[in-house]
Amino acid sequence: MAIISCPGCGKKVSDKAATCDHCGFMLGAHDSESLARKSRLQRSQQLSRLVSQQMLAILLFIAGIGAFFYDWGTTGMGPWIPYIGGVLAAISFIWYLITRGRIYILKKQR
Ligand SMILES: [Zn+2]
Incomplete structure (x- = not known):
């Protein structure tokens, strides 16, 4: 079984x-072979979705770090952008870790 x-x-x-x-x-x-084929296909689709999510998380992280260190000036939204960037970087880092973990679990399954 x-x-x-x-x-x-x-x-x-x-x-x-x-x-x-x-x-x-x-x-x-x-039949069991078509079931196995279906679940393999489903897994590789999920894996490629997770990999692109991971890429997006890395890009958002870099953008957040960039916004955090860039000098936006002191007028208008300027002083707030670094905080937004910092929050964005933190969220995308956590998102990246979660996605990494899900990829790891998915790859460990047979
Ligand atoms: Zn079911």
């Missing part, structure tokens, strides 16, 4: 189950 990801909802189900416990997807209607 093996544990696979349900093609319907992505949750873990036994490959011997006729229907998914979580969403009722008819697993029996598909």
